Amino acid sequence: MSRKIQVGIIGFGNMGKAIADRLKLANYQVYIFDSDKTKVQPNNQLNAANSISDLLSNSEVVIIAVKPQDFGAVLAELRNNQNLNQKTIISIAAGVSTSTIEQALAPTKVKVVRAMPNLFAKEGRSISAIVKGLSATDEELS
Secondary structure, eight states: OOOOOEEEEEOOSHHHHHHHHHHHHTTOEEEEEOSSGGGOOOOSSEEEOSSHHHHHHTOSEEEEOSOHHHHHHHHHHHHTOGGGTTOEEEEOOTTOOHHHHHHHHTTSOOEEEEEEOOGGGGGTOOOOEEEEOSSOOHHHHO
């Protein structure tokens, strides 16, 4: 039996939930966090993290699925976390470039991937534009 990849999702709105629902069907170990605790209810397939730090300690890949106006606060919290090294950060925030994320999280050389899915992700039929940042490899991109 292969090891489940641990994925954390920060932001559990429409897109965060759609991505989480598809990942759990694909046999990933999914951790979720939202500042609005009423959105996050643990169940047998999703693990609710108490904080971004908690989510980071349990995740290899972190998907940031918050609205652009909340992105700066999330980056500030990530920047102050020791568990950031060796993580792959995937952003789905509109208008936030990979270089912006890399600069905000410096000096840590995080592997950043930017993806722009659409709401068809709910059905597993999203067409997503993706691009890797400076430290990300083709492996993280795939």
